[in-house]
Amino acid sequence: MGFGRRNTLILSLILAGALSGCGKKAETDSDITVIKIGSVSPLTGPQAHIGKDNENGARLAVDEIHAQGLTLGGKKIKLELLGEDDQADPKTATIVAQKLVDQGVQAVIGHLNSGTTIPASKYYHDAGIPQISPSATAIAYTAQGYKTAYRVMANDEQQGRALGQFAVGKMGAKRIAVVDDRTAYGQGLADEFEKAAKAAGGTIVAREFTNDRATDFAAILTSIKGKSPDLLFFGGMDPQGGPMAQQMKRLGLNAKLLGGDGLQNINFIKLAGTDAEGVTASSPGLPLEAMPGGPAFKTRFEAKYGAIQVYAPYAYDAVQVLVAAMKKADSADPAAVLAVLPQTDHQGVSGQLRFDAKGDTQGGAVTVYQVKNGAWAVLETVK
């Protein structure tokens, strides 16, 4: 039942017609230039909720810029956000990156996870496209020497160091167990934490591993229990941290649970239920309420998309700082934008955004929170 020759002919005629139609339409709209920006995060899979949050943050920024109107080099600009799904999977991330490069995007906001951001960054680097990640915190991302790699959040070195010092100094931990989820983020954070905790005088009694799809931690927690730690550090995300907090209680493991920004969100409290009480976790940057543009952003975001999960303000800022650079260069050309990005200084929602030579944010703060009465309460902000 193959296509006959006549069918193929008719089909190609229809196609040709459609294509020429497109051409005509573009001519009449030539006074508006469309600039494509990619936004990549996991939109399916276990982290889809955080991924959609990032995309919504970027979309809010694009919509607001569109409402204000943007003119570059005397031409009216329309930003078009291409939302892509990398499934939090490094392999998919590279496919998506190549797809965006082929589609001719001028910049990329993303990816969400460090594990996807790092392999994808090579594609953007080779194509000479600026990449600003809202939430990838692994040190390796900006340590590759790529002039295209930027991020708007403090990295794991800063966060892990702050957490390690906090665990030993403020929480009084002596025997520490470390678990990570084997992702670039979780592992990197756990490594930095371990280094800092050791330096501060703590002893690491166990180092165990899980993965970012697991829900059962009984085996590793039992093994950890045998080494009687007084603190358990988890480098990973809330879908694992929630059940982990519950299973710790169930097994009678009476160590304090400490985590990074992967745990510091509302979803963790929902998942851990009453066992979330007393759990401590940090987040790079200031709490939303303390951000310069935090409360106003919250109102605008929630009116459109509902509750903020975690990184939306950073995705929003990533778009805003990119557009600030475009305005500064008076062009959306990737090379021109990359030339001015290091000098760009933008007052964002999350704080003042300036990059250092590697593409990291300068002076990123880390805030430590604890669950009290079913909500995250600020313990202290470490500069």
Place this chain on the structure above:
Amino acid sequence: MDIFLQQLINGLVLGSIYALVALGYTMVYGILELINFAHGEVTMIGAMVALSVIGLLLGAMPELPGILVVLAGVLVAIPACMLLGYAIEKIAYRPLRKAPRLAPLITAIGVSIILQNVAMLVWGRQYVSFPRILPEGRHEIWGAHITDLQIFIVVLSLSVMASLWLLVQRTRLGRAMRATAQSKEVAALMGVNVDKVISATFLIGSAIAAIAGVMVSAYYGLAHYYMGFLLGLKAFSAAVLGGIGNIAGAMLGGMLLGMIEALGAGYIGDLTGGFLGSHYQDVFAFFVLILVLVFRPSGLLGERVASRA
């Protein structure tokens, strides 16, 4: 010693969960020789439906006892999953019954993806948390902890397996199932309504999946549209380990896989002096699976698969 005992309990509970889901794979395979990859997703839908009902009930009548609320959730989830299983068979598998064996396999994967995405649209991308309404009695045996829920999961999975075995071996429907498994054509000639038998298989398998789904989400405290995938994969491996198509094999395979995972994750790091960490637990589990299949290609208790391949 208490640590070792605790690991055994961990493995037993995990294994019971695998076994409960593995029963569904094994039943369908035994009769149709079809690996119903959508089974994990039926489990997920069971959990989601039950959670919706539980949420509604808690909102309307907060003073109801927790067990009753969960029971109501299960009682709604079972018919919902049965209907779903019946529909999947009728729409996706029945038209392909005479097609080459690869076609329904690919269809099964397709159904699994469709169900995942439908669930994502209906219940959202968020993790749904299971309210803490079940009594959380905790017992201590020689330093190891076991909760009421864990005991219940093990007992339930054993009794579901036993009643399934009785159904297949002792009832008229069971005899028809066994006949259909041996040869659909001959069974039909002997007056067995093959379509009805296959539908019944899917109905029973889906009902068990619904129960398993609620158990899993109650135990881990969460449900997610993606949860069926990994659970299904593990349960499928368990079914293969025990000998796919064999009901006792599914149980044995599930228990073994659970034990291997728990003991592997618990001791692999200490035994290798930190050279291999607990992240090798899946590698370890699948290494055992491959080893078993090399020496017993039909699984531990499987007999029929080899003669058919």
